[in-house]
Amino acid sequence: MRLLDTALCAMVIAAAFFAVEPSRALDPATISSADSAASPIEWFMRGFKAYQRGDKDKAIESLRYAAEKGHPGARWKLGRMYADGDGVTEDDFEAFKIFESIVREEEDDTSGSPNAAYVSSAVVALGDYLRKGIPGSPVRIDLTQARQLYFHAATFFGDSQAQFELGRMLLNGEGGKANPRQAARWLKLAAEKGHVGAQALLGYLLFDGEKIALQAEPVRGLALLTIALRHATPGESVWIRPLQEEAFALASEVDRRTALAYADEQMKPDEPQQQVVQKN
Numbered sequence: 001m002r003l004l005d006t007a008l009c010a011m012v013i014a015a016a017f018f019a020v021e022p023s024r025a026l027d028p029a030t031i032s033s034a035d036s037a038a039s040p041i042e043w044f045m046r047g048f049k050a051y052q053r054g055d056k057d058k059a060i061e062s063l064r065y066a067a068e069k070g071h072p073g074a075r076w077k078l079g080r081m082y083a084d085g086d087g088v089t090e091d092d093f094e095a096f097k098i099f100e101s102i103v104r105e106e107e108d109d110t111s112g113s114p115n116a117a118y119v120s121s122a123v124v125a126l127g128d129y130l131r132k133g134i135p136g137s138p139v140r141i142d143l144t145q146a147r148q149l150y151f152h153a154a155t156f157f158g159d160s161q162a163q164f165e166l167g168r169m170l171l172n173g174e175g176g177k178a179n180p181r182q183a184a185r186w187l188k189l190a191a192e193k194g195h196v197g198a199q200a201l202l203g204y205l206l207f208d209g210e211k212i213a214l215q216a217e218p219v220r221g222l223a224l225l226t227i228a229l230r231h232a233t234p235g236e237s238v239w240i241r242p243l244q245e246e247a248f249a250l251a252s253e254v255d256r257r258t259a260l261a262y263a264d265e266q267m268k269p270d271e272p273q274q275q276v277v278q279k280n
Helices: 006-016 040-052 056-068 072-084 092-105 116-132 143-156 160-172 180-192 196-208 218-231 234-250 253-266
Strands: none
Touching (some): 040 056, 040 072, 056 072, 072 116, 092 116, 116 143, 116 160, 143 160, 160 180, 180 196, 196 218, 218 234
């Protein structure tokens, strides 16, 4: 099943007019006859090992050759490296083209396919780019298409990041009509898989219930917010902490104690915990 509809295909056609820099192609003259006979997985492993030991130049070279031979994992890693500026100059449009090629060429885009993880991640990455656009490239903001891509990854792959992003778009009415209750359902699916952002946002919605037109669940909501904060990275805690502190301040003393006790039960004993608000 092809994931790309007419709108995205148009962007791909436009992208084709942007030539890839010659330096990004592997020079055949530098490849020995023995190396040229190596399989894509062998080149991928060479790149992976080079990346692990910090030799990013060698990693890029090997991954490119594996990618040219059709290894989806190599293409995905190259895409991530360009997206993150990891060992190469950050280039979102180059990353977009790589992720698009993974999605376009993988016909068997089901959760049971061997390359499902790569395809799913690539679909989500394309959704992220279409949500924000890429300055100086043919990729423009297209919230409707981004929402469709997240929906596909959320539905066919059960991707928790896609479920979270789809939930946020449904909640805020991005790319279509707002549907808070449907948003909560997608957030619940992602939260059950341990997605920190989904746990926090779902907890915030459940705390008073008003936005999703359901009865308030302050204990469950505060517990989810607390669990999310304890698992959050520094970047995530920037927006999760204010939500948790707001709910904590509004909760009754009984609800606070019950929620914190539940959160403690859900945490593994050896897991580090961020300090959370516990004011009287």
